[in-house]
Amino acid sequence: xxxxxxxxxxxxxxxxxxxxxxxxxxxxxxxxxxxxxxxxxxxxxxxxxxxxxxxxxxxxxxxxxxxxxxxxxxxxxxxxxxxxxxxxxxxxxxxxxxxxxxxxxxxxxxxxxxxxxxxxxxxxxxxxxxxxxxxxxxxxxxxxxxxxxxxxxxxxxxxxxxxxxxxxxxxxxxxxxxxxxxxxxxxxxxxxxxxxxxxxxxxxxxxxxxxxxxxxxxxxxxxxxxxxxxxxxxxxxxxxxxxxxxxxxxxxxxxxxxxxxxxxxxxxxxxxxxxxxxxxxxxxxxxxxxxxxxxxxxxxxxxxxxxxxxxxxxxxxxxxxxx
Numbered sequence: 001x002x003x004x005x006x007x008x009x010x011x012x013x014x015x016x017x018x019x020x021x022x023x024x025x026x027x028x029x030x031x032x033x034x035x036x037x038x039x040x041x042x043x044x045x046x047x048x049x050x051x052x053x054x055x056x057x058x059x060x061x062x063x064x065x066x067x068x069x070x071x072x073x074x075x076x077x078x079x080x081x082x083x084x085x086x087x088x089x090x091x092x093x094x095x096x097x098x099x100x101x102x103x104x105x106x107x108x109x110x111x112x113x114x115x116x117x118x119x120x121x122x123x124x125x126x127x128x129x130x131x132x133x134x135x136x137x138x139x140x141x142x143x144x145x146x147x148x149x150x151x152x153x154x155x156x157x158x159x160x161x162x163x164x165x166x167x168x169x170x171x172x173x174x175x176x177x178x179x180x181x182x183x184x185x186x187x188x189x190x191x192x193x194x195x196x197x198x199x200x201x202x203x204x205x206x207x208x209x210x211x212x213x214x215x216x217x218x219x220x221x222x223x224x225x226x227x228x229x230x231x232x233x234x235x236x237x238x239x240x241x242x243x244x245x246x247x248x249x250x251x252x253x254x255x256x257x258x259x260x261x262x263x264x265x266x267x268x269x270x271x272x273x274x275x276x277x278x279x280x281x282x283x284x285x286x287x288x289x290x291x292x293x294x295x296x297x298x299x300x301x302x303x304x305x306x307x308x309x310x311x312x313x314x315x316x317x318x319x320x321x322x323x
Contacts, residue, residue: 027062126156233317
């Protein structure tokens, strides 16, 4: 990555790669097949070789499988990797049951994560959501205690509101906010993104292609067994309307000699120095395209075209990002 290869997580946080590797797709979460482990490990290792050190996982990805996988990939090169772990989501037989954010549970979760990862300290530890079941002060305060114990370096939060972000940051400085952000999902620009900027909190932006909508590869209608058919954005007339918008992205990509996916990632990284695109991959073949996206620049006219075409509310229907 030639263009600003690193960035800081938070005002006084650690320096990490400008592009993050999401490891979620390397495990089975909803009961599907597990991707080839050898290829997944090779993908992580090649990412590290390319200077992508930010590895994002969750202790519930594949019921711990994802952490075990990362542990194998970073064995012998711990210093090359920055490990971000989400916790709190409870699954059983592939079904989501809810959240457990009790301090006693957090203290239990982290010891299992450290063992699976084969490390002594998690670089960024964060609740996967704050659902109100436990006071924010207790959740963040517990992680702050784990910092004192040497088990955590920095604290993050994921999928929170602006009020929750401010509340968490009052308990302990928050280094990063993990949240869905793309040309197709810009709702965080209303209050959450301004709050993060005001507080000096980095934004780790996932779902840059909006569940594949912005790849330019989707065609209507989707297969009946496609999980996206549950979201109104991918249904009937909504999908047809949204794919018309994507044509603009495809045309611009053609003009610039890149892919729509690359433009979608590049747009995210252009939204501010504190924003890191987090791209999920499970194959080495995806790395070159995604790395090259970080070098794409836009003219003011090109950026205006994208911002106008994909203005907030321009797409019809919603996804889980808007629940």
